Amino acid sequence: MNRNISLVGFMGTGKSAIGRNIAKELGYDFVDTDRHIECEMGKSISEIFSELGEKEFRKIESKYLKDLLNNEKKVIATGGGIVLLKENRMLLKEKTFVVSLKAKPKTIYYRIKRNKKRPLLNTQKPYKKINQLLRQRKGLYDFGDITVVTDYNTIEALAKNITNYYKSYIAKHS
Numbered sequence: 001m002n003r004n005i006s007l008v009g010f011m012g013t014g015k016s017a018i019g020r021n022i023a024k025e026l027g028y029d030f031v032d033t034d035r036h037i038e039c040e041m042g043k044s045i046s047e048i049f050s051e052l053g054e055k056e057f058r059k060i061e062s063k064y065l066k067d068l069l070n071n072e073k074k075v076i077a078t079g080g081g082i083v084l085l086k087e088n089r090m091l092l093k094e095k096t097f098v099v100s101l102k103a104k105p106k107t108i109y110y111r112i113k114r115n116k117k118r119p120l121l122n123t124q125k126p127y128k129k130i131n132q133l134l135r136q137r138k139g140l141y142d143f144g145d146i147t148v149v150t151d152y153n154t155i156e157a158l159a160k161n162i163t164n165y166y167k168s169y170i171a172k173h174s
């Protein structure tokens, strides 16, 4: 296993906030795949979805994920749908220590409701859509080396726990 950490999980489970803290703790680089794609393409995720469609976005996401995994010592906060492609799940499992984040639909809803930047949740009934997508993606986030519930603890506490677990995992496996 390379020394990379990835965070997978549904939208609003805390991947970016927790990932940024883990990177700080470890002195690794932090990358958010969505922000990286936006920077590289010069377009927002919403623009990519509306101009090229979700299927094309998934291809773009996969390509940039592969590029990012050529390096080590990165903490990668992935987009919530990256797990839809089996090749991405396999690549993450092979090349990173995978942190799977979980949260209740209600928590997700309260975290995302003011942010209009997620095209899939830009609907009249976002709570219903969250539940529908969670059902469709059932099991797809369950390949983590560690699974962490993010409803109740602070970002800092969660990041610290994950970092400690990662350090002991590395010590055991190297």
Ligand code: S3P
Binding pocket: 009, 010, 011, 012, 015, 034, 045, 078, 079, 080, 081, 082, 117, 118, 119, 120
């Ligand atoms: C998506 C999640 C988003 C972003 C895009 C699609 C998804 O990332 O990649 O809007 O399909 O779950 P976040 O999980 O960082 O919000």
